[in-house]
Amino acid sequence: TWLDVNYEWIRYRFVPAGTTGVAQPCDVGIQHPLKLAIKELQHEDIVAETLTQLTAGRTADKIRLDVTKGTLRDRSVRWVVEAYKLINKPDIVQKVCSILADQYCYSDPIIFPSSPAGQHMYHTS
DSSP states (O other): OHHHHHOTTOOOOOOOTTOHHHHOHHIIIIIHHHHHHHHHHHHHHHHHHHHHHHHTTOOGGGOOOOOOHHHHHHHHHHHHHHHHHHHOOHHHHHHHHHHHHHHOOTTOBOSOSSOTTSOOOBOOO
């Protein structure tokens, strides 16, 4: 492949199916809670906008959510910032780091076992 020809020092590692939580602890430990928090914040906005319209006397069949670019742009920034605040807790990061520490020893090379300069990259704490 192109990668093999141009970057022969990169060695692939097979990751078996169903091992995301073990092989990629950040995906399960950080990204999943972040995405879940974003979805919950989106849901809050949908409920609030719907309730506002219902309270104003609009019937359920006439409710229309504002999905214009400007509204979604402004809301999406708030969703990401607020979700980050919700998951930015030392215990979450420490849990992921402890999973990583259990999986790798200090001499375990990561994706690039050797670079063109002959250097090695290793996991460290």
